[in-house]
Structure formats: C-alpha cells, structure tokens
Amino acid sequence: MTTCSVPLNPVPGPRGLPLLGNLPEFGRDPLAFLTKLRDEFGDAVRWSLGPRQSLFLSHPAHITELLAAREQMYDILEIGWAFKRVVGQSVIMSKGDDWRRKRSLVQPTVRPRQVKTYATTMVDCARRAADRWRDGDRIDVHREMALITQRVVLRSLFGNDLGDRTGALAEAMNVAEHVIGAELRSMTLFMPGWVTTPARRRLRAAVATIDGEVHRLIRARLRGPADAEEDRDDLLSRLLAARDEDGRPLSPREVRDEAVTLWAAGHETTSTALTWMWHLLSAYPSVRDRLEAELDRVLGGRPPTIDDHDRLTWTQQVVKESLRLYPPAWLLAGVARDGATLGGTRVPARTIVWCSQWTTHRDPRWFPHPAAFRPERWDADGPDAVTDHAWYPFGGGQRTCLGARFAQVEAVLLLATLAQRFHLDLPATEVTPRVGLLLQPATPLVATLRARR
Structure with a gap:
C-alpha cells in the first residue's frame, strides 16, 4: 500500500443547505463545482453530498494513495439503485474474497494476449x-461511433452481432446508461429501491431486455457439447470456462x-472517447495532418493490424491526450473504513472520498x-514527465479498469482505420460536456465526411 509523502490538510468547502448539503450545486454543474x-x-476539501460527508482530493499524491488502498481501506460507494440494477454483483461492485475470486476469473479474458485476438474484429x-460512408454525407458522430463499438463488443463478447436483436439491445443499454446518469445528479440517488418512478420503470424494462438475451445465450452455451467452448474464442465462452483455484x-x-x-464498459466509453477525438482533430488541423501522415507512412494504404499498434505512436498520443481532456469516466469514489488515512x-469512517x-x-x-490539445505532451522523449496519477482515465491500483488495455487498443485501431479514409469536419463551435455516468457532448456533433484522396 502506498504511503503518501504529501501531508493532507482538509479544509471546509462551501456551505450547503440543511439535509441537501452541496447536492443542488453539484447537481447543476458537477464539473464547475469540483473545479471550484x-x-x-x-x-483536500470537505463537502457534503446530501446527508453524506465527503472529502474531495486534487493532489495526485493523495489520489495515488487512495487508489492503492481502495481494496484494503475503502468500501465500494453504492451509487444508486439504477447502477446496481444493471451491473448486479459484478467484479466492480464486489469486495473482499468475493472480489478477489471474480477478478481472478475475469482478468484473464482481457489480458493483452487475449486482446490481440479481438483486434481483427475491431478493424x-x-x-x-x-x-457505408460517402464523401459529403453528414453524420451524427456519436451515433456512428456507438454503432461501431456496439458491434465490436457484441462480436467480442458473444461471438456475433446478434442480427436483428442488436438494435433492441443497443437501445436497452442506452436507456440504462441515461437513467444511471440522471440518477447520479439528483435526489433519486438516495431513494430506496422500492420507490417507483417513470425512469425506474424504463430501466426495469431495459434490463429485462438485456437479461433475456444474455441468459438465452448462456443457456445455449451450457446446453451445447462439452467441448464446444474450446472452439470458441469470445469473452462469454471464456467466462463460462473460467475456474477458480x-x-x-x-x-x-x-x-x-x-x-x-x-x-x-466496453461499448459506451470507447464510443464517447472517439466522439471527443473527432471533435478535437477537427479543431486542430495540424494534429490531424500529422496523424494522417503517420497512417500513410506506417500502413501504406492497407488496414491496420495489431502488429501496427506499437508503431502508431502519434495515434496513441492523440488517444491519450483526448482521454486527458475529455475522460469518459470523470469521477471516482470510495467510502472510508475505520483506520483509513491519507x-x-x-x-473519519463512512466519509466518501472523491477524486x-x-x-x-x-x-x-x-x-x-x-x-490545449497537445498530443506531444506524451512524446516518450519529451522533456516533461507526467506526475503519477495526474492522468488516470481508467482509475488505478488493484481496482483499475480490467478493460483498459482492450479500450486503448480499440481506440487506436478504430481511429486509424477511419482516419485513414475520411476527415470528419465539424463546425468550429465550443462543445459543452454533459455529465452523466459518462462525460458526453451536451448536443449532437454532426460532421461532414470528406473522403481522403
């Protein structure tokens, strides 16, 4: 466990309202509130989210210590009924021995060696x-990116794109993500599960659609021949074949x-990240020119493969800098246990510690x-080293995102494949982030496609 050398001296933050604390100001504009x-x-600032006492951290040294100690000294923050309804008791919501067992079973499915097998599907x-794209067409960037990443994750997870059921499942997941994000910013975050609202009814219907299809696939795999899983290389088969010690x-x-x-995690986060990338590339033509020059030099007109990933250094830097400016996951928290220190x-026990x-x-x-959008910040030979956990789009410590490698490889290969063939030109206007479960553009980004000659 990391011991922080920077003393923590918490100070009181802005005064809140009785019972509500700082929730109204946080809910109106979370990004502005946290920046304030x-x-x-x-x-290190003390504040209150409704009735819960909170501590907000901004120094990377404290964040490093928090993330390193999340499993030992912090409990999972129960962030609302909607989120738990979707993810259940998966590894991200488990703790202790249950978390260690599930992580040991899930982690091998997304290790770098396994991610290589999904690269062809991504491209x-x-x-x-x-x-499908044509020169001069106008597209909703996020919708197009979501269609691509939805297909990638469904093929990687289930071995196919599920045909006619893909659309219904995609819509169900979109409803779930919207309801979770809305709940995070409102008093429904504290409502017990038995309270029914229109949004919760929509979520129940969406989860029923998701569960029906996933359980159908699981039953079909379990009914199949005993050796059938050995012939499959998708994530679902790996999960079914996994055994603990x-x-x-x-x-x-x-x-x-x-x-x-x-x-x-593997669908909406990557589509959101790619949407912000196209926005930034359109706003910074010199960065886009350098990206295209690298793609032409390394790929020579052919589609990228996993073997090209490490050679696409500027493409990787574009991805990292985009994730710095617009991290899809924008907030992390843990609930302090007795004995927690920073x-x-x-x-104090039960304090929610945020970063x-x-x-x-x-x-x-x-x-x-x-x-400023400066991918050169990430030059391997650059003069300025980035402080540990000044950049942490996938979290850190033992509970870092299991799909981090999958997401980064996917972003590089999808960006390379599409930018090799098209410019996505967007209006030169300021784009405001909309805070939900993920950080997305508040209004649709409509781009004009320009085929590269």
Missing part, C-alpha cells in the same frame, strides 16, 4: 462502417453480471496550458 473546490479551497467493424466456475448469474458489465491524516479525472487532468500544475 480545487481552485478556491485547495487539494473489420470500422471498415464496414467506412464502407478450487475448480468452481462462475454461476450463470455471475456470468450475466460480468458479461453485462464488460458490455457496458497523507498521514485520519479520514475527479476531469479536474486533475486539467490542473495547470501538472499540465501547462491544460485546455
């Missing part, structure tokens, strides 16, 4: 989309929870000119 805590109060899905498999319900979590200071990728990634102490 950092800029006006300091690196194929991007090429199919580009084959005692030889026990995941139960069908546990497989459902892990599969749906991998689906949700920077040598005791953290935000948005505010840390845009802190001028760690990133000069933080609002």
Whole structure:
C-alpha cells in the first residue's frame, strides 16, 4: 500500500443547505463545482453530498494513495439503485474474497494476449462502417461511433452481432446508461429501491431486455457439447470456462453480471472517447495532418493490424491526450473504513472520498496550458514527465479498469482505420460536456465526411 509523502490538510468547502448539503450545486454543474473546490479551497476539501460527508482530493499524491488502498481501506460507494440494477454483483461492485475470486476469473479474458485476438474484429467493424460512408454525407458522430463499438463488443463478447436483436439491445443499454446518469445528479440517488418512478420503470424494462438475451445465450452455451467452448474464442465462452483455484466456475448469474458489465464498459466509453477525438482533430488541423501522415507512412494504404499498434505512436498520443481532456469516466469514489488515512491524516469512517479525472487532468500544475490539445505532451522523449496519477482515465491500483488495455487498443485501431479514409469536419463551435455516468457532448456533433484522396 502506498504511503503518501504529501501531508493532507482538509479544509471546509462551501456551505450547503440543511439535509441537501452541496447536492443542488453539484447537481447543476458537477464539473464547475469540483473545479471550484480545487481552485478556491485547495487539494483536500470537505463537502457534503446530501446527508453524506465527503472529502474531495486534487493532489495526485493523495489520489495515488487512495487508489492503492481502495481494496484494503475503502468500501465500494453504492451509487444508486439504477447502477446496481444493471451491473448486479459484478467484479466492480464486489469486495473482499468475493472480489478477489471474480477478478481472478475475469482478468484473464482481457489480458493483452487475449486482446490481440479481438483486434481483427475491431478493424473489420470500422471498415464496414467506412464502407457505408460517402464523401459529403453528414453524420451524427456519436451515433456512428456507438454503432461501431456496439458491434465490436457484441462480436467480442458473444461471438456475433446478434442480427436483428442488436438494435433492441443497443437501445436497452442506452436507456440504462441515461437513467444511471440522471440518477447520479439528483435526489433519486438516495431513494430506496422500492420507490417507483417513470425512469425506474424504463430501466426495469431495459434490463429485462438485456437479461433475456444474455441468459438465452448462456443457456445455449451450457446446453451445447462439452467441448464446444474450446472452439470458441469470445469473452462469454471464456467466462463460462473460467475456474477458480478450487475448480468452481462462475454461476450463470455471475456470468450475466460480468458479461453485462464488460458490455457496458466496453461499448459506451470507447464510443464517447472517439466522439471527443473527432471533435478535437477537427479543431486542430495540424494534429490531424500529422496523424494522417503517420497512417500513410506506417500502413501504406492497407488496414491496420495489431502488429501496427506499437508503431502508431502519434495515434496513441492523440488517444491519450483526448482521454486527458475529455475522460469518459470523470469521477471516482470510495467510502472510508475505520483506520483509513491519507497523507498521514485520519479520514473519519463512512466519509466518501472523491477524486475527479476531469479536474486533475486539467490542473495547470501538472499540465501547462491544460485546455490545449497537445498530443506531444506524451512524446516518450519529451522533456516533461507526467506526475503519477495526474492522468488516470481508467482509475488505478488493484481496482483499475480490467478493460483498459482492450479500450486503448480499440481506440487506436478504430481511429486509424477511419482516419485513414475520411476527415470528419465539424463546425468550429465550443462543445459543452454533459455529465452523466459518462462525460458526453451536451448536443449532437454532426460532421461532414470528406473522403481522403
């Protein structure tokens, strides 16, 4: 466990309302509120989310210590009924021995060696989309990116794109993500599960659609020949074949929870990240020119493969810098247990300790000119080393995102495949982020396609 050398000196933040605390101000504009805590109060600020006492961290040293100790000294924050309804008791919601067992079973399915096997699927899905595009067409960027990543994750997870059922499943997942994000910003976050609202009814229907299809696939696999799983190379088969150290498999319900979590995490996060990338590339033509020059030099007109990934260094830097400016996952939290400390200071039990990728990634102490899109920040031979956990779009510590490698490889290969063939020209207007479960553009980004000659 990391011991922080930077002392923690918490200060009180803005006064809140009785019972509600700072929830109204946080709910109106979470990004502005958290930035205010950092800029006006300091690196460790006490505030309240409704009735819950909170501590917001901005210094990477404290964030590093928090993330390293999340399993030992912090409980999972129960972030609302909607989120738990979707992901169930998957690895991201488990703790203790249950978490260790599930992580040991799920992690091998997304290790770098396994991710290599999905690279061809990633490129194929991007090429199919580009084959539909025509010079001069106008597209909703996020919708197009979501169609691609939805197909990638469904083929990687289930071995096919599910044919006619793909559309209904995609819509069900979109409803689930929207309801979760809305709940995060409102008082429904604290409502017990038995309280029914229109949004919760929509979520129940969406989860029923998702569960029906996932359980159908699980039953079909379990009814198949005993050696059939050995011939399959999708994530669902790997989850069903996994055994812990005692030889026990995941139960069908546990497989459902892990599969749906991998689906949700592997689809919308990457499509959101790619949407922001196209926005930034359109706004910074010199960055786009350098990207295209690299693609022409490395690929020579052919589609990329996993073997090209490490050679596409500027493409990787574009991805990293986009994730710095617009991290899809923008907030992390843990609930302190008895004995938790940060920077040598005791953290009262049950305090919610927060950190935000948005505010840390845009802190001028760690990133000069933080609002500027500068992929050269990530040059391997650059003069400025990035402070540990000043950049953490996938979290950190033992509970870092299991799909981080999958997501980064996917973003590089999809961007390379599409940028090789098209410019996506967007209007030169400011785009405001909309905060939900993920950080997405508040209004649709409509691009004009320009075929590269």
